Amino acid sequence: MLAQVSSKTQNSNTTFTVRGSVIESDTKKPITNVNIEVNGGSYTTTDFSGNFRIEVKKGDELTVKHKDFETVYYIIESNERITIEVKPSADELQYSKNKYSRTNPILFKSLIDSAETNLKKDAKKSIQFIEKALGTSNSAQENSEAYEVLGDIYVFWKQYDLAVSNYRISLQNKDANVVKLKLASAYKFNKNYQESLQTYNRINKKELSNWQLVQLYEGLGDVHLLTMSYEASINAFKEGLKVAQKHAISSKITDLNSKIAQVYNASGENKKAEGFFNESLKLANNQNKKRAVEEKIKVADFQNNINNYSSEIELRKEAIKYIKDIQRDSIIDNKSDLTLQKQNYKIGSAFALKKDYVNAIPYLKKSIEEADDREDIIVQKDATRKLSEVYRDAGEFDKALVAYQSYVDLVDKLYTIKEQEISQAARFSKDIVAKQNRILSLESDRALSESKYELNIEQAKRQKLIIYSLIGGLFLLLVAAFLMFKYIKQQRLANNLLALKSLRSQMNPHFIFNALNSVNSFIASNDERTANKYLTDFSLLMRAVLENSEEDFIQLEKEIELLKLYTKLEHFRFQDKFDYNILIDETINVSEFVIPPMLLQPYIENAVWHGLRYKKTKGFLEISMAQTNAEEIKITITDNGIGREKSKALKTENQQKQTSKGMGNIKKRVAILNAMYKDKVDVYVDDFQDAEDTGTKVIVTLKKD
16 A cells, blocks of 8 residues: 655644644545654554644654555654545555566566666666566576666665675676676675675686776775775776776776876875876866866865865866856766865865965855755855854954854754654665565575476476575575664664764753853953853864764763863853862873763763852862773762752752753763673762762773773
């Protein structure tokens, strides 16, 4: 069954109720007990009339599930009435054993052509054509071709492990050098570098065409570059360049010159890299505009790497002229470097590195506007952050703060988008794996049907055919089990990463709010110098926090720097409430330990805000780090504040109704990270002393990798 969604838009608010119904498309009968939920956590079901209502926010993803039809996913844009009509699927494939009889090869070819036509448009539809083609296949040659195209589909949609499996099945049906080259490339994309090298080296070079031979050497060079075997990479690329020059394969001559330059650049031989880049740039200018601008951008990146910003800027300005012409004739994806917003951002960054802020600002603003028009939030975020830094370095702190606040908003927006992309990618991967398993099952059934057909013709070969069929079926089941195991493992990892991102995105909102209020109070009291000093330290801390926000662990040395800076800021605001001391054992090798970013900050914040701040006399905060043995260190945070119980008693009635999520988030982060990395962190919180001012002690035990 398929479902179709339609909606009637009404007024939209920050939080609103969506009403809807689920009905059959032909009879208009309501469907009851349909599961309705949103990614924010709200859940309901349809009633006896097929109606539902649920609380949502704009941007939430509505999920509609029922055992009798395909799951529906819908992004909420406004307060709208949603109608979901369910109808039988006209496109659902039906299989029966009589379809595996001998068929017309013209039909097989037509299905393969249809699969290739839809390869870049619709992965599911393309795979369906492959399923049909395998159902009509009449030979090992046709099986090989079908699995080869299926591997091509998975490569394009970046499902490289599945691509490897299907190319191998293709080669089992028929040995072909073109498929071996594709298999080696798929191994490379899947980061199976040794398997990729072995596959390339096993190919008989004498059997290859000139173009294929260049592909082989280029592939070898790519793998050696990825494994940082620079000498081997250069040798492979140069061998490919000799073949390309000998047979006048112009496009590959340009590509290989450029790749040799990239290897020299990676290995630090900038002079040699510059020579090959100049050659590739000259060759690319004689080709089409798109290839020319691609090479200009590569050379511009190289000029940036060697700090030649003036040359970089000129090359990017030339590239922009070409990009404008290219965009008139074709659609350029935001992930491509051939976009105006990316090049203007890099020009602005280059001017900033030259400390030419007057020229940097216009290009960064232009990049932000173009990124906003093209909905390229990643470039918009980076350009906004760079603009804030340029304003700050130019001394325009008010504008820097405004730009930085815009940057923080964009980061939050990007987190939401990334979470949705992860969810959609997981669903896509699940659907692809399901279709792959169906194909493998279809192949198993087809093999068994053909074996029965052969048994009716040649009774003498019965035992042999049964054995081969069982072996083939077992192999396919093993492949299917392996793919399912890998998918479940990837799904579990994706869920953990998504949970960590969600928890990290909730860190320190009230600290940022309180810090900005402090800056506001300094400005209101005409203490501009103090405000600027506080804002500078605060921006350094926020920048470091945001830079580390994507990491599960950071070096202990970085966490100590963040800790010192954060404690300094809190002491700056409450100098009359407490003094502090940070003691780090000199025997600790901080480079050997890693720690979840900002793990300790909430405990220090609790000590200051809920313990020391309410103390009648001046309190003291001590942070110490000591190595207990060769494999672990102990971090202790102690204060002589009023203690946890007394702090709870001082809360207002309204504060008691509010639940602090800081400690809960820390516990969840530690639990997830320990599950992923085998118990690296342990946290213990207790009262410090038995006196009027109880105080609090937090002990964090950190284990080495």
